[in-house]
Amino acid sequence: MQLLHAHSRAEAHLYLTVTPCPNCSAGPWEITAEQENAETAQPNRVLLARCVHCRTEKKFLFDLSDQPEAQSDDSPTSSVELINSTPDPSRIIDLGQWMSLFYLHVEAAAAAGRADARRVGFQAAQCLDEALKFYTEDDELPPKSAFFVASSRQAFAEHPEKFARQRLRDMRSKLPDLRVMAAKVARDAGAKQKIPWWKFWKR
Ligand SMILES: [Zn+2]
Numbered sequence: 001m002q003l004l005h006a007h008s009r010a011e012a013h014l015y016l017t018v019t020p021c022p023n024c025s026a027g028p029w030e031i032t033a034e035q036e037n038a039e040t041a042q043p044n045r046v047l048l049a050r051c052v053h054c055r056t057e058k059k060f061l062f063d064l065s066d067q068p069e070a071q072s073d074d075s076p077t078s079s080v081e082l083i084n085s086t087p088d089p090s091r092i093i094d095l096g097q098w099m100s101l102f103y104l105h106v107e108a109a110a111a112a113g114r115a116d117a118r119r120v121g122f123q124a125a126q127c128l129d130e131a132l133k134f135y136t137e138d139d140e141l142p143p144k145s146a147f148f149v150a151s152s153r154q155a156f157a158e159h160p161e162k163f164a165r166q167r168l169r170d171m172r173s174k175l176p177d178l179r180v181m182a183a184k185v186a187r188d189a190g191a192k193q194k195i196p197w198w199k200f201w202k203r
Contacts, residue, residue: 001061003044005091007084012047012062014083014127017104018097021051021058028052037061080182080189083126089133095142095163096152098131102171115188122181128172135165 006012016029029049037044105124134146
């Protein structure tokens with residue numbers, strides 16, 4: 001079983017979103033179980049998934065040792081899980097796949113209610129940030145190493161202009177700062193859980 005290095009559980013789940021089923025080439029996967037891998041000392045997790053289309057079952061082994069320690073402070077963003085809090089690009093999801101995930105989340109946000117749209121929009125912004133991590137210092141176009149899968153290499157060969165760094169930066173500049181978005185998402189999550197203290201008559 002291939003060991004997949006993920007920066008977070010969120011990144012592991014997104015990997016399953018962009019990985020097609022080897023049997024039917026479709027998908028998506030639904031996670032049927034999640035367990036600790038007892039064979040190693042590393043914080044590895046095994047995700048058992050089933051293809052929604054053809055019911056093929058597959059095990060995915062994720063190495064989560066790159067995952068930062070959970071924040072213990074009371075900052076408004078500490079309850080929100082980031083996809084990748086390091087400056088390093090993903091090792092399992094390539095540039096083309098991050099762009100696909102970005103568009104997927106933008107579409108989902110447009111169709112969602114207000115609080116869900118904020119949460120999904122926050123994910124979209126992070127996907128774009130992950131895509132931008134693949135560009136090197138001065139290059140306007142990404143290096144070949146930014147593409148792991150054939151479908152992404154093909155997309156880049158056909159439409160290199162869509163991967164122009166400035167284009168991605170322009171799209172990113174239309175979205176708020178990650179900290180601002182995270183604070184709103186955390187506030188929404190908290191609002192769902194508890195009735196504000198000043199509405200005590202509603203208890
Ligand atoms: Zn399948």
